[in-house]
Amino acid sequence: MYFMFYNLIFLINIGYYLIDAEKMEPSIVIIGAGLSGFSAAARLIENNFTNLIVLEAEDRIGGRVHSVKYFEGNFIDNGAQWIHGEKDNIIYQIAHKYFDFGSTAFDQVDQTFLLSNGSKPDQNTCRKVLEIAYKILEDDDDEMEDYEGSLGSFMLKKIYEKLNEPQYKKINRQLIPVILNSIESDINGYYGSKSWFNISAKLDAKYDEAKGNQHLTWKKKGFITVFDFITKKAFGKSNYLDIQNKVQLNKKVVNIKYDSNEVMITTSDGTKYFANHVIFTASLGVLKKYHRSLFNPNLPQYKITAIEKNAFGAVGKFFIEFEKPFWSLDRDSFVAYSFLWNEAEKKEAIRDNREWLFSISGFFIVDQYPNLLEAFLGGEKIDEFEKISNEKLIDDCVWMFEKFLGNSIAKPKLIQRTKWLNNENFLGTYSYVSVDAYKFNVGPKDLAKTLKNSDDKPIVLFAGEATDLKFPSYAHGAVTSGYRAAHEIIDYYIEDD
Numbered sequence: 326m327y328f329m330f331y332n333l334i335f336l337i338n339i340g341y342y343l344i345d346a347e348k349m350e351p352s353i354v355i356i357g358a359g360l361s362g363f364s365a366a367a368r369l370i371e372n373n374f375t376n377l378i379v380l381e382a383e384d385r386i387g388g389r390v391h392s393v394k395y396f397e398g399n400f401i402d403n404g405a406q407w408i409h410g411e412k413d414n415i416i417y418q419i420a421h422k423y424f425d426f427g428s429t430a431f432d433q434v435d436q437t438f439l440l441s442n443g444s445k446p447d448q449n450t451c452r453k454v455l456e457i458a459y460k461i462l463e464d465d466d467d468e469m470e471d472y473e474g475s476l477g478s479f480m481l482k483k484i485y486e487k488l489n490e491p492q493y494k495k496i497n498r499q500l501i502p503v504i505l506n507s508i509e510s511d512i513n514g515y516y517g518s519k520s521w522f523n524i525s526a527k528l529d530a531k532y533d534e535a536k537g538n539q540h541l542t543w544k545k546k547g548f549i550t551v552f553d554f555i556t557k558k559a560f561g562k563s564n565y566l567d568i569q570n571k572v573q574l575n576k577k578v579v580n581i582k583y584d585s586n587e588v589m590i591t592t593s594d595g596t597k598y599f600a601n602h603v604i605f606t607a608s609l610g611v612l613k614k615y616h617r618s619l620f621n622p623n624l625p626q627y628k629i630t631a632i633e634k635n636a637f638g639a640v641g642k643f644f645i646e647f648e649k650p651f652w653s654l655d656r657d658s659f660v661a662y663s664f665l666w667n668e669a670e671k672k673e674a675i676r677d678n679r680e681w682l683f684s685i686s687g688f689f690i691v692d693q694y695p696n697l698l699e700a701f702l703g704g705e706k707i708d709e710f711e712k713i714s715n716e717k718l719i720d721d722c723v724w725m726f727e728k729f730l731g732n733s734i735a736k737p738k739l740i741q742r743t744k745w746l747n748n749e750n751f752l753g754t755y756s757y758v759s760v761d762a763y764k765f766n767v768g769p770k771d772l773a774k775t776l777k778n779s780d781d782k783p784i785v786l787f788a789g790e791a792t793d794l795k796f797p798s799y800a801h802g803a804v805t806s807g808y809r810a811a812h813e814i815i816d817y818y819i820e821d822d
């Protein structure tokens with residue numbers, strides 16, 4: 326009430342809202358030009374909150390969306406690659422009427438299993454065990470929600486229970502341990518976890534994925550196309566929200582000093598920015614390492630606990646090009662190789678310093694590019710993968726293919742590789758639901774919580790995938806987290822009539 330009388334002179338009546346004209350120009354700094362930062366900026370500008378800037382440490386926009394040129398006008402994705410799901414996926418919902426998505430056929434075509442001694446294991450056995458594992462993940466949510474331990478121990482318990490049922494008695498038992506290793510590797514690749522024993526089964530059951538096709542692609546245009554939809558560029562010039570103009574690149578924020586009324590933000594080149602509100606969107610990895618030096622005063626203890634106990638994982642990818650594909654060109658019969666390591670070749674790889682190869686969960690085809698194979702990596706060896714030279718990466722891959730295929734292959738060309746874990750502006754790839762987060766009862770809600778003053782004015786706001794209540798880790802979660810933070814500011818200034 327006090328706020329309304331004080332500013333009475335500036336009140337203008339627009340439709341259903343009373344808008345405080347003075348306060349319509351609050352200054353807002355958004356830290357990070359990734360999906361959540363852009364989404365927050367878009368929503369603010371749409372609501373006439375235009376007094377904002379976006380500070381970005383990298384020399385590009387996009388953050389963990391990083392489409393890189395493969396050849397003229399054709400992109401591949403070092404970061405987000407697939408739209409995971411249709412229903413409730415905000416990215417799909419905004420874009421699907423205007424963009425003809427591609428798809429990677431993981432759900433339609435069975436993967437091909439290879440053994441490290443060059444023999445082809447019985448595909449039916451491998452696929453049966455895999456099917457059992459994925460059915461448990463999909464169907465056993467109720468039981469999982471009551472399970473206190475890790476996803477790894479839950480999966481092992483359930484898979485062995487199933488395998489003891491009479492219909493699976495004939496399955497070759499010798500292969501099971503190596504197939505289980507491969508399933509764990511897939512799961513680590515999906516979550517970014519070092520081990521599936523770090524993932525909380527209970528928390529995992531709590532989060533549903535968006536239903537529908539999990540592997541829609543932006544074809545050759547790359548995931549960066551999503552920004553044309555966030556800025557409405559895709560809907561024509563008159564709708565375009567010019568956020569690009571508000572972005573300052575190569576501006577690494579090193580300190581955020583806040584009090585009950587405003588913030589002072591300092592970048593590494595010494596520039597200072599004063600604002601009424603700041604929206605912080607850098608990754609949970611950045612927060613883990615730098616929250617103490619970034620925030621002055623220190624963040625409240627509940628937030629520090631959430632930052633420390635929520636997990637931020639790391640995956641890797643690389644793309645290799647072959648002059649002639651040696652895998653099937655028939656898209657109906659090949660989608661991916663899964664590698665099953667025997668002890669003998671494992672020992673050989675360790676002896677020859679090729680342990681990073683164990684983190685490859687598989688090689689698969691790339692939508693639209695028939696000569697490319699993409700590797701996805703998860704687990705413990707991501708740091709090692711990021712640190713080896715390009716030459717060694719290729720040499721080790723050739724060694725591995727020749728072992729598993731049992732014949733020689735032509736040397737491929739390295740097209741792209743990722744280094745997210747060792748990039749100081751990311752320090753990993755995405756968050757996941759950890760056993761520790763469950764133990765300490767922390768989650769996205771704590772990471773998302775805004776620091777407000779005693780008048781309920783939001784001062785320091787947090788967005789980014791790890792803060793999304795419904796779809797943490799995903800690109801669509803990043804978008805909705807940005808919208809949520811923008812609305813907190815908008816709602817503070819705009820009151821229902």
Ligand SMILES: Cc1cc2nc3c(=O)[nH]c(=O)nc-3n(C[C@H](O)[C@H](O)[C@H](O)COP(=O)(O)OP(=O)(O)OC[C@H]3O[C@@H](n4cnc5c(N)ncnc54)[C@H](O)[C@@H]3O)c2cc1C
Binds near residue numbers: 358383407408607
């Ligand atoms: C390899 C990989 C594969 C993925 N695959 C998929 C997928 O297929 N589908 C999917 O839905 N999601 C996927 N994701 C997740 C998705 O990319 C992220 O959820 C989303 O892009 C995160 O957006 P964000 O805005 O939260 O964070 P970011 O994109 O990290 O944006 C934060 C920005 O802050 C900047 N920044 C950091 N520190 C500072 C600082 N001190 N000062 C200024 N700026 C700073 C960063 O440079 C960055 O640009 C993938 C991610 C990776 C890395």
